[in-house]
Amino acid sequence: MSKVSFIQEEMAQRNEKAVIGFWIYLMTDCVLFASLFATYAVLHKNTYGGPGSKDIFNLPYVLVETLILLTSSFSAGIATYSAYLYKKAQTVIFLIITIVLGLTFLIMELSEFSHLIRIGDSFRRSGFLSSYFALVGTHGMHILFGLIALSVLVCQIMIKGLNRNVLRRINLISMFWHFLDVVWIFIFTIVYLMGVIK
Amino acid sequence: MNEINNSGLFEIKFKSYLIGFILSVFLTLFSYILVVRKVFSADKTILIIVITALVQFSLQLIFFLHINKKAKKSWQLSALIFMIIVVFILVFGSIWIMYNLNRRMMPTNAQVNNYLKSQGGGGI
Structure with missing residues (x-):
């Protein structure tokens, strides 16, 4: 075994431990989202005379949001792939693409929220709107923290280069980002698509 | 390699x-x-x-x-399966209980009033 492959082997083992811990965190985060989904499922018909899900959702807008988040998840994956090939510039470019797409998603979501609040359908309006804001807002907050982490990571790559700690972080953050995309599949299907059908 | x-x-x-x-x-x-x-x-x-x-x-x-079947990743798969079970119990359990509760809830005054009026009597 050459020296390089020995180092890679050792890195892989360290990485393994970090991935275990982070995966356990993601699974517990799933429980948080599950309880919010359960709240939404219970409350989504309690509109208290206010608008129902059919009245406030703009499906084409949400579809664009979904595709943007999906693309950002893809580019996070490509960034991880480039990092393992030690292509620094390519990694940074794809991480920046991820940040820009994630930021676009967050801004779109916030403008949707502020539109709802402006026309008087804020989370105070009804049980349905409270549970909707709580569920989608929690997802948005995860996106915000993910964006902060990604920005810090880009700075670290610029300053420190692709050392093994940075590589590990890239792997974990891209896992986090994929996880958020997975949660969004269910928000898109259960909240938006099913909300418009009924 | x-x-x-x-x-x-x-x-x-x-x-x-x-x-x-x-x-x-x-x-x-x-x-x-x-x-x-x-x-x-x-x-x-x-x-x-x-x-x-x-x-x-x-x-x-x-x-x-x-996520795949590789032996080293089995802990990842088992954590995932455990999570899916917990999520299933949490979501479907809540829906099951709450929908039943909704049906078994005592009617409100307004509902009783409406019912009585629909039967041709006066309200409460």
Whole structure:
């Protein structure tokens, strides 16, 4: 075994431990989202005379949001792939693409929220709107923290280069980002698509 | 090289991301079009989009998060299965209990009033 492959082997083992811990965190985060989904499922018909899900959702807008988040998840994956090939510039470019797409998603979501609040359908309006804001807002907050982490990571790559700690972080953050995309599949299907059908 | 490839870190491949991405976009558009065009009745559409979401969920787990049957990753799979069970109990348990409670709830004064009026009597 050459020296390089020995180092890679050792890195892989360290990485393994970090991935275990982070995966356990993601699974517990799933429980948080599950309880919010359960709240939404219970409350989504309690509109208290206010608008129902059919009245406030703009499906084409949400579809664009979904595709943007999906693309950002893809580019996070490509960034991880480039990092393992030690292509620094390519990694940074794809991480920046991820940040820009994630930021676009967050801004779109916030403008949707502020539109709802402006026309008087804020989370105070009804049980349905409270549970909707709580569920989608929690997802948005995860996106915000993910964006902060990604920005810090880009700075670290610029300053420190692709050392093994940075590589590990890239792997974990891209896992986090994929996880958020997975949660969004269910928000898109259960909240938006099913909300418009009924 | 084989040892490194099996160590779980360097098996990430560009192709798997691309396949996962294209399939996810396809499935997202599929369920969107199904809902917007109203191809099927409401119940059927809900069933189909839920199945589509579950398929997309497993696709993203496999292609993006690299969950597979490799021995070293079995802890990842078992944590995932445990999570799915907890989520299932949490979500379906809540729905089950709350919908039953809704049905067994005592009627409000207004509901009793309306009922009495509909029967031709005066209110309370």
